[in-house]
Amino acid sequence: MSGIPGSGCPGRLLILDDEEAVGRTLGFIAEEIGFEVRACTRPAEFFATLDAWEPTHIAIDLVMPEMDGIEAMRLLAERGCQASIIITSGVGSRVLDSARRTATEQGLKAVNAISKPFSRELLRRLLSGGHPHSGTRLTTAGAQHVDAFVITEEQLRSGLEQQQLQLAYQPKIDCGSGALAGFEALVRWAPTPALLILPDQFVPLAESSGLIKLLTEQVCEQALRWFAQSFAAPTALTLSINFSAKNLADMHLAEWISDLCRQHGVDPAQVILELTETSAMDDPVKSLALLTRLRMQGFQLSIDDFGTGFSSLVQLVRLPFSELKVDKSFVMTALESHEARTVIKSIVDLGKSLGLRVTAEGVEEAATLDYITSVGCDFAQGYFISEPLSGRDAAAWAAAAKG
Ligand code: C2E
Ligand code: CA
Ligand code: CA
Numbered sequence: 001m002s003g004i005p006g007s008g009c010p011g012r013l014l015i016l017d018d019e020e021a022v023g024r025t026l027g028f029i030a031e032e033i034g035f036e037v038r039a040c041t042r043p044a045e046f047f048a049t050l051d052a053w054e055p056t057h058i059a060i061d062l063v064m065p066e067m068d069g070i071e072a073m074r075l076l077a078e079r080g081c082q083a084s085i086i087i088t089s090g091v092g093s094r095v096l097d098s099a100r101r102t103a104t105e106q107g108l109k110a111v112n113a114i115s116k117p118f119s120r121e122l123l124r125r126l127l128s129g130g131h132p133h134s135g136t137r138l139t140t141a142g143a144q145h146v147d148a149f150v151i152t153e154e155q156l157r158s159g160l161e162q163q164q165l166q167l168a169y170q171p172k173i174d175c176g177s178g179a180l181a182g183f184e185a186l187v188r189w190a191p192t193p194a195l196l197i198l199p200d201q202f203v204p205l206a207e208s209s210g211l212i213k214l215l216t217e218q219v220c221e222q223a224l225r226w227f228a229q230s231f232a233a234p235t236a237l238t239l240s241i242n243f244s245a246k247n248l249a250d251m252h253l254a255e256w257i258s259d260l261c262r263q264h265g266v267d268p269a270q271v272i273l274e275l276t277e278t279s280a281m282d283d284p285v286k287s288l289a290l291l292t293r294l295r296m297q298g299f300q301l302s303i304d305d306f307g308t309g310f311s312s313l314v315q316l317v318r319l320p321f322s323e324l325k326v327d328k329s330f331v332m333t334a335l336e337s338h339e340a341r342t343v344i345k346s347i348v349d350l351g352k353s354l355g356l357r358v359t360a361e362g363v364e365e366a367a368t369l370d371y372i373t374s375v376g377c378d379f380a381q382g383y384f385i386s387e388p389l390s391g392r393d394a395a396a397w398a399a400a401a402k403g
Contacts, residue, residue, distance in 0.1 A: 009034060009035070009036060010033060010034050010035055010127070010128065011035055011036075011055070011056035011057050011127070012035065012036045012037075012038075012053060012054070012055040012056050012057070013026075013027070013030045013035045013036070013037045013038075013055060013056075013057045013058070013059060013127065014037075014038050014039075014040070014046065014049055014050060014053065014055035014057070014058050014059075014083075015027060015037065015038070015039040015040065015058075015059045015060075016040050016041075016043065016046040016058070016059070016060045016061060016064070016069075016072060017039070017041065017059070017060075017061040017064070017088065018041050018042075018061060018064040018065060018066070019041075019061075020039070020041055022061070022088070022116070023039030023040075023041065024039065026039070026059055026088070026123065027039050029120055029123050029124060029127075030057075030123075030127055032124075033124055033127060033128060035057070035127060038053060038055070042066060043064075043066055043067040043072060046072070047075070050076075050079075050081070055083050056083055056084065057083055057084045057085075057086065057127060058076070058081070058083045058084070058085050058086070059085075059086045059087075059088055060072055060073065060085065060086070060087055060088065061088055061089060062087060062088075062089035062091055062095070062096070062099055063089060063090070063091060069087060069089065069099065070099060070102060073085065073087075073099075073102070073103045073106065073108060074106060076108060077103070077106035077107050077108050080107075081108060081109075082109055083109070084109055084110035084111075084112075085103060085108050085109070085110065085111045085112070086111075086112050086113070086114060086123075086126050086127075087099050087100055087103070087111065087112070087113040087114070088113075088114055088115075088116055089113070089115065089116060090115065090116040091115075096113040096114075096115060097113065097333065097337050097339055097340065099113060100112065100113040100333075101329060104329065112126050114126065151197070151201060151202055151205055153205060153209045153211070155191070156189075156202055156205055156206060156209070156211055157209075157211060159189055159191055160211060160214050160215060160218065163218065164189055164190055164191055165187055165188070165189055165190075165215070165218050165219065165222065166187075166188045166189070166190050166196070166390075167185045167186065167187055167188070167219065167222050167223055167226065167391065168185075168186045168188055168388030168389060168390065168394075169183040169184065169185055169186070169226070169388060169389055169390075169391060169394035170183060170184045170186060170381055170386065170387070170388040170389070171183055171381070171385055171386045171389075171394065171397055171398070171401075172184060172238075172240070172359060172379050172380070172381040172385075173379065173380055173381075173385055174378065174379060175369070175372065175373040175377050175378060175379060175380050176373070176378075179401070180237065180397075180398055180401040180402070181237065181238060181379050182237045182238030182239060182240060182270075182272070183227075183237070183238075183239055183240065183394055183398075184240040184241075184242075184274070184381065184388075185219060185222075185223040185226075185239065185240065185241050185242070186199065186242070186388050187199050187203070187215070187219050187242075189201075189202055203215070203244065206244075207244050207245075207246050212244050212246045212247060213246075213247065213250060216243060216244065216247050217256075219241060219242075220241055220257055220260055221260065223239060223241055224239070224260055224261060224264045224266055224271075225264060226391045226395075227239045227264070227266055227270075228264040228265055228266050230391070230394070230395040230398070231395075231398070233265055233266070233267070234267075235270070236270075237270065237398070238270050238271070238272050238300070239266070239270060239271050239272070240271075240272040240273075240274050240302065241271065241272070241273055241274065242274045242304065243273050243274065243275050245275070245276070248275075248283070248286065248287050248290050248291075249286075251289075251290060253290065253294075254290060254293040254294050254296075254297055257271075257273075257294075257297075257299070258297045267298065268297050268298035268299045269298045269299070269300065271299050271300065272299070272300040272301070272302050272322075272323060273294060273299050273300070273301050273302065274302045274303075274304040274325065275301065275302070275303060275304060276303075276304045276305045276308075276309070287319065288318060288319060288320075291319055291320055291321075292320055295320040295322075300322040300323060301319075301320060301321045301322055301323070302321065302322065302323035302324070302325055302359070303316075303321050303323070303324050303325065304325045305325065305327045305328075306324045306325055306326055306327055306347055307326060307327045307329075307330055307343055307347055308327045308329070316350075316354065317354060321356060322356060322357065323356055323357045323358070323359060324347060324350075324351040324356050324357070324358050324359070325358075325359045325360075325361055326343075326344055326347050326348070326358065326359070326360045326361065326372075326377070327361075327362075328361045328362025328382070329362070330343045330344050330347075330362075331344065331360045331361060331362040331363055331368060331372065331382065332362040332364055332368075334368050334371055334372070335365065335367055335368055335371070341371070344360065344371075344372065344375060344377075345375045348372075348375050348376045348377055349376075352376060357378045357379065358376070358377050358378050358379070359377065359378065359379040359380065359381060360372040360377045360379070360380050360381070360382075361380075361381040361382060362381075362382050363380045363381065363382030363383075363384045363385060364382050364383045364384050365384055366384060368382075368384065369382075369384060369385075
């Protein structure tokens, strides 16, 4: 994924492992596939090399005498490190799993974990970016994607004013029949035709600067227009749109989006508004009023990234949701992590017992789709089914799926 542009070299791997022999083995495998490699056994040397050499990939041991891997990753996150991280360790899969999640939550990119002794093949796949867990995926062909980009509020405001947002649409299928069930709209920002910035780089800024209202309105307008133009009513397909917690402060939202649906001839029952677990629980009393209104207008409501927050069951039962989306961090690791499978199964059971539909996102392999289907998930979304597509490609995908 993050090779060195124009150099023909797939990347620079920096290793931190207190056992020299492990570093050598790792380095040897990486060199075989063309990587430049530096291995360090001590943290001080590691951080000095990091600054001077700017690796594209970092392999880090969890258990080390001077500084453990968790602390090292915290320091990496603090420095805004953009390298892909591979955690290597002999500790059990449960510890590796939580180390990986901790690192991801701190903002590190493309964090993968492999157990020692590691298989040559797996390491090779991780380094080549071929492994399903590798961070950012490309969506709209031809454009360069930007991982780390310093954006100012003024730039974002002017981008919004100039209507530079684009939407990608990711198909969602019915697990039982495999049929297309709908699409999720995912926002991108294209300041120039050659640049496509992913939402994690600008949605938080939009939220903190008050631009989120404008952003959400533009997303809803584009998505509903696309949906109405691409699928003649009546259609059974659904359109999912992401909302931010900040949008819940806008009490007129329910009327505004209902009007918009009316203008486009879209039935609100086909529109699913996705809210992250934490956002819906931020101010449950206020959320309840607005979410109830939205439900009364006919919209479906979904809890996104479920499993990453700390919702109380009481709130979950109180709030009028119709769908749970199992966070992709569990789904992506389902095949290798017993803990992830346990979480998925518990979430599905919880959802079912509350009468909610359950969607698994982040399905990257056929076996994962089989697994989530076997535990009772209703819908699936992920790279195995399709990456997010441009509006035109998504409509073509739907037509082809119909046969
Ligand atoms: P999300 O709502 O959880 O969306 C799913 C993200 O996972 C998308 O990233 C999607 O491209 C990616 N994804 C889909 N399938 C797979 C898979 O199989 N494997 C992996 N590793 N990733 C997969 P994207 O487009 O970068 O969006 C990131 C987040 O930005 C979204 O997470 C959502 O929280 C936020 N976002 C996107 N569009 C909007 C929007 O219009 N408004 C707001 N407020 N937030 C948005
Ligand atoms: Ca979502
Ligand atoms: Ca999600």
